[in-house]
Amino acid sequence: MPTSKRFPTAHLLNVNERFFLIDCGEGTQIQLRRFKFGFAKINRIFISHIHGDHLFGLFGLLSSFQLLGRKNELHIHGPGEIREMVLFYERYFGTEQSYRIKVHPLGYTREMLIFEDERMEVFSFPLKHRVPTCGFLFKEKTAELNLKKEAIDRFKPGIENIHKIKKGDDLVQSDGTIIANEQLTLPPWKPRSYAYCSDTAFDPGLSEFLQEVDLLYHESTFSKDDEDLAAKTGHSSSVQAAEIARICNARKLLLGHFSSRYKSTDGLLLEAQSIFSNSVAVNDGDVFEVERTRTENIPEE
Ligand SMILES: [Zn+2]
Ligand SMILES: [Zn+2]
Structure with missing residues (x-):
């Protein structure tokens, strides 16, 4: 549920000035405005699953693109049903659509490469939720020296x-x-990675695919005391999110998607930190940078 302090889910990822929107809960465009992001820069949107808290903001955003006179094609990676929703949108609200929308349906049987360019790759991977759901892994390619x-x-x-x-x-x-060559170059930067684990029940099997991920976002809907509810609804507790970060050897864990039943997220954060110390409970508008490191240490001259 949205609260006065928290909007439903949406992440904006900047990979060397390429911008990716991941999920688009209600009010996403308003938040983008509030945090001063010109959303015409978004050319690719990833939708994890068809639940309103991850999707209801999409159609408002599509409409604003139209009002802004967008020309660039927009790519949406998400459940195949989104194609139907986009057709419905175009029929009733997009009659003078100035740009094309291309929907790329996700698969749910295994990890899949769904996008790449010369500098990065994006993979989808299945999650365990009440409806077909995918997480996304964004990875830089190895850079030149x-x-x-x-x-x-x-x-x-x-x-x-x-x-x-x-x-x-x-x-x-x-x-x-x-x-x-060693006299002329420094070792390249280590490719950075960011994994987005949208709504999911506890699934330790994820750790294999997400080994050594730099920044891991994992939903943390419930407290440890409500793990029975988590299992029933296809969600995770903060402790389970932290356990995934620990077995992945992640560098940092971001927790979000908190149930509005908790007045404060402090308790959930403390629980997570007891398992994985570098955990953060995110607030709307928070920005996290994945620091770059070299692939090898530079010997002192
Ligand atoms: Zn959901
Ligand atoms: Zn959700």
């Missing part, structure tokens, strides 16, 4: 050589001298 500025200034390789150096080649200078 980073150039050492002072070495580049000193040896001045041309553009063509720079491309080769970034891929690991040594530099052969015009007099035949070879400059080893």
